Amino acid sequence: MFLYAPIVVLIVFSFNQSKSRSVWKGFSLRWYENLFRDHNILEALWTSIEVAVIAAIVSTVIGTAAAVGLKKMNKGLRSVMLTLNNIPMVNPDIVTGISMMLLFVAVFGATGLFRPGFGTLVAAHITFCIPYVILSVMPKLNQMNPSIYEAAQDLGCPPLKAFFKVVIPEIMPGIITGMMMAFTLSLDDFVISYFTSGSTAQTLPMVIYSMTKRRISPKINALSALMFVIVLTLLVVINIRQIREATRKRNEKFSG
Amino acid sequence: MKKDSWVASPFMLWVVLFTVVPLAMVCWYAFTDSTGAFTLANIETIGTYWGYLKDSLIMGAVATVLCLLLGYPVAYVMSRASWGTQQTLMMLLMLPQWMNFLLRTYAWMTILENNGLINTLLGKIGIGPFHMINTKGAIVLGMVYNFLPYMILPIYSVMEKIHKSLFEAANDLGANRVQTFRRVVLPLSLPGVITGITMVFVPSVSTFVISQMLGGGRNPLIGDVIERLFVGAAPNYNVGAALSLVLMVLILISMAVMKKFDDGEETGGLMM
Numbered sequence: 001m002f003l004y005a006p007i008v009v010l011i012v013f014s015f016n017q018s019k020s021r022s023v024w025k026g027f028s029l030r031w032y033e034n035l036f037r038d039h040n041i042l043e044a045l046w047t048s049i050e051v052a053v054i055a056a057i058v059s060t061v062i063g064t065a066a067a068v069g070l071k072k073m074n075k076g077l078r079s080v081m082l083t084l085n086n087i088p089m090v091n092p093d094i095v096t097g098i099s100m101m102l103l104f105v106a107v108f109g110a111t112g113l114f115r116p117g118f119g120t121l122v123a124a125h126i127t128f129c130i131p132y133v134i135l136s137v138m139p140k141l142n143q144m145n146p147s148i149y150e151a152a153q154d155l156g157c158p159p160l161k162a163f164f165k166v167v168i169p170e171i172m173p174g175i176i177t178g179m180m181m182a183f184t185l186s187l188d189d190f191v192i193s194y195f196t197s198g199s200t201a202q203t204l205p206m207v208i209y210s211m212t213k214r215r216i217s218p219k220i221n222a223l224s225a226l227m228f229v230i231v232l233t234l235l236v237v238i239n240i241r242q243i244r245e246a247t248r249k250r251n252e253k254f255s256g
Numbered sequence: 257m258k259k260d261s262w263v264a265s266p267f268m269l270w271v272v273l274f275t276v277v278p279l280a281m282v283c284w285y286a287f288t289d290s291t292g293a294f295t296l297a298n299i300e301t302i303g304t305y306w307g308y309l310k311d312s313l314i315m316g317a318v319a320t321v322l323c324l325l326l327g328y329p330v331a332y333v334m335s336r337a338s339w340g341t342q343q344t345l346m347m348l349l350m351l352p353q354w355m356n357f358l359l360r361t362y363a364w365m366t367i368l369e370n371n372g373l374i375n376t377l378l379g380k381i382g383i384g385p386f387h388m389i390n391t392k393g394a395i396v397l398g399m400v401y402n403f404l405p406y407m408i409l410p411i412y413s414v415m416e417k418i419h420k421s422l423f424e425a426a427n428d429l430g431a432n433r434v435q436t437f438r439r440v441v442l443p444l445s446l447p448g449v450i451t452g453i454t455m456v457f458v459p460s461v462s463t464f465v466i467s468q469m470l471g472g473g474r475n476p477l478i479g480d481v482i483e484r485l486f487v488g489a490a491p492n493y494n495v496g497a498a499l500s501l502v503l504m505v506l507i508l509i510s511m512a513v514m515k516k517f518d519d520g521e522e523t524g525g526l527m528m
Contacts, residue, residue, distance in 0.1 A: 002401070003352045006363030009373055013366065062266050069264025081264070084271045087279070092462030092507065094479050095500045098486050099278030102285060102493060127274040130267065188356055190465065195486065208358045212365070212469055224359040231354040235347070243343050250339065 007228060014221035031222040038219065044207040047118070048187055051203060055125035056183040062126070063133025063182075064175055068167070070134070071141055085135075088128045097195030100124050104196060116198025124196035125186045132185065133178035140174030141167075282504075285497035298498035305481055305499060312478040313506070315392060316461035319399035320407075323456045324449065326400070327407035331448070332441070334408070335415035342416070349405055357402050361469045364401065368394055368470070390472035398466040399456075406455035414448030415441065450514050458507055478503055 017028040035041060066085075070078050088096050104120045107113065114120065144167070152162035168175075190205035197206065211220050289295045302309075334345050352360065367373045368388040375385035388394055418441065426436040464479030473480070478499065485496030 003349070003404070006360060006367060006401070007352055007355060009367055010359065010363040062270060065263040066267030069261045069267070072261040073264060081268060081271070084275060087275050090458070090511075091504065092458055092479075094462045094464065094482055095282070095504050096278075098482065098496065098500055099282045100274060101486060102281040102497065103274070103278045105493075106281065123274060127270065130270065134267075184354075190356070190358055205356055205358055208356060208362070209465070212358060212362045220359065220362060224355060224363075227359070228355050232351065235351065235354065239343075239347050243340075246343075247339070 007224075010221050011225040011228065014218060014225040016218060016221075031218045032226075034217070035219045035222045035226075040202075041204070041207055041219070041223065044202045044204045047201055048204040051118070051122055051125055051193075052183050052186040054122050055129050055186040056179050058122075059126045059129035059133050059182045060175060060179040063130045063178060064137050064171075066130070067134050067137040067141055067171075068163075070138070085131050089131050093189075093191035094195075096128060097124070097192040100127065100192070101195040104198075115200070116196065117200035118197075121193055121197040121201050121203070124192050125189065128189070128192055129182035129185055132181045133175075136178035136181060137171055137174040140171040144170045282497045282500055285494050286501045287498075289494060298494045299502075301495055302498060302502055305478070308476055308478045308481050309502070309506075311392075311475065312461050315396055315399070315477065316457050319396050319403065319460045320453055320457045322396070322400045323404050323407040324453065327404055327452065328411060328445075328449070331408045331411035331415055331445075334412050335418070346412075349408060353405055358465065358469075360402060361398050361466055364394070364398055365389065365469055368397075389470065390474050392471070392475050394470040395467050395475060395477075398470040399460040399463065402466065403456040403459055406459075407452040410451035410455065411445055411448035415445050418444050450517075453514060454511055457510065461507065462503060 014031055015027050015029070017030070066081075070081060073081070100120070100123075101116075104114065104116045108115055148170070149162055149166050152166045153159060157165065188205070189203075190209060193203050193206055194209070197203070208220060208223070211217060286298055287294060287296070289297065334342055337345065365372075369375070370385055370387065370389065372389070374388065379385060422440055422444075423436060426440050431439065461477075462479050464477065464483045467473075467475060467477045467480055471477075482496050482499050482503070485492050485499065
C-alpha cells in the first residue's frame with residue numbers, strides 16, 4: 001500500500017485533463033501526445049539506452065574476464081583487488097560521482113582531450129557496473145567443477161577452446177544476470193551521471209530531474225506511467241517463467 | 257594455471273584508472289588550495305558545515321531506524337509464508353523499485369504539496385491544509401519510501417535460509433513463539449540487519465535529490481552542500497573534496513562500528 005500509493009496517484013493524474021496534480025478535471029491523453037513531441041525527452045531516452053547498452057556489454061566482458069582471472073590469482077593480490085572492487089558499491093554515489101568528475105575535469109583541463117560528455121558518461125557507468133558483474137559471475141565460477149575444464153584439455157582440446165566451450169556455458173547464468181544488472185543499473189542511474197556527463201550529454205533521469213526542479217508538466221506523469229507499464233510487462237513475463245522454473249525444480253527435488 | 261590471471265588485467269587497469277586515481281584526487285584536492293599548495297584550510301572550514309553534517313546524520317539515522325521497524329516484521333512474515341506467496345510478495349516489493357527513484361520521489365511531491373492530493377482531500381472534509389512539503393519529515397519520508405526494500409531484502413534473504421528444523425527443535429525443547437523468535441530468529445537474522453542498515457544509511461546520509469525535491473532546498477543536507485560546491489554557481493572543488501572525504505570517513509567508521517557490533521553479538525550468542 002505504502003509502496004504503491006504514490007505510483008497509482010502518479011499514473012492516475014497522467015490522464016488528467018488539466019495541469020493540476022490534485023484536482024481531477026476529466027480524462028485526456030494530451031500529456032502523452034506532448035511527451036512524444038518533446039525532442040529533449042526522446043533524445044535523452046536514446047542517450048540512456050545507448051549508454052546502458054555499451055556499459056552493459058563492456059562491463060560484462062571486463063567483469064567476466066576479471067572474475068576468471070581473479071580466481072587464478074594469488075591470494076594476497078586477489079583480496080586487494082576484491083576490496084578495490086567493492087569501493088564503488090560501498091561508497092555513496094555522490095562520492096563516486098564527484099571523484100570521477102575531478103579526474104575527467106583535470107584530464108580535460110590538462111590535455112584538452114576527453115571533453116566530459118558521452119564518453120566520460122560511458123566510462124563512469126562501466127566503472128560502477130563492473131563490480132556487480134564480477135559479483136554475479138564469481139559464485140558460478142566457484143560452483144563449477146574444475147575437473148570438467150581439465151577433462152576437456154586431457155581430451156586434446158586447446159585451452160582457449162576449452163574455455164569457450166566448457167567454462168563459458170557453465171557460468172552463463174551468472175554472466176547474463178550480471179549483464180542485466182549492469183543494464184538496469186546504468187539505465188536507472190542519476191547521481192553518477194549528473195556529475196560525470198559534463199554539459200553535452202543528458203540521460204533520461206537527468207531530464208526528469210531538471211523537469212521536477214521546474215515542477216510544471218504532467219508529461220513526467222505520463223512518462224512514469226509508460227515506463228511503469230513497460231517494466232511491469234517485462235517483469236511479469238520474466239518472473240512467471242522464473243517462478244515456474246523454480247517451482248518445477250523444487251517439486252523435482254522434493255519428489256525425487 | 258597462474259599465468260591465466262592476465263585476463264584480469266583490463267579490470268585491474270580500469271579499477272586503478274577510474275576508482276583509485278579519482279579517490280586519490282579527492283584526497284589531493286581536499287588537502288590543497290586552488291594553486292595546488294598544501295593546506296589544511298579546507299578541512300578546517302568543515303566546522304562551518306557541521307550543522308548540515310549533523311542534520312544529515314540524524315535524518316539518515318531516523319530513516320534507518322524507521323526502515324528497520326517497518327521492514328523487519330515484513331521480512332519475518334515473508335520468510336514464514338508459503339513458497340508461492342514468498343515469490344509474489346517479493347515481486348510486489350521489487351516492482352516499484354524498477355521505477356526511477358526520481359519519479360517515485362516526484363510522486364510524493366505531488367501528494368504532499370500544500371495544494372496537493374492529501375490537502376485537497378482533507379479540505380473536502382473541512383480539515384487542514386497542513387504544511388507537509390519542504391519539511392524534515394517529508395525528507396525522512398522520502399528516504400524511508402525509497403530505501404525500505406534495501407532493508408527488507410537482506411533481512412529476508414537471511415531469514416529465509418533459517419532451516420525449518422531449528423523452529424521444530426526450539427518447539428520440541430519447549431520454547432514458545434516469543435522465545436523462539438528471541439533466541440533463534442533474532443540472532444540468526446542479525447547479519448541481514450547489519451547489511452540492511454548500511455544499505456539504507458549510506459544513501460540516506462549522502463542524498464541530495466530527496467532533500468532538494470521534498471525539502472525544497474530549505475533543509476539542505478551534506479549532499480546538497482557537496483553538490484553545490486561541485487556544480488553550483490560558485491564551485492569550490494577543494495572544500496567539496498574535503499567534505500566528501502569527511503562523509504566517506506564517517507560512513508566507514510559507522511560501518512566498522514556496525515561490523516564490530518555484529519561480531520560482538522555473535523560471540524555473545526555463542527556464550528549463552
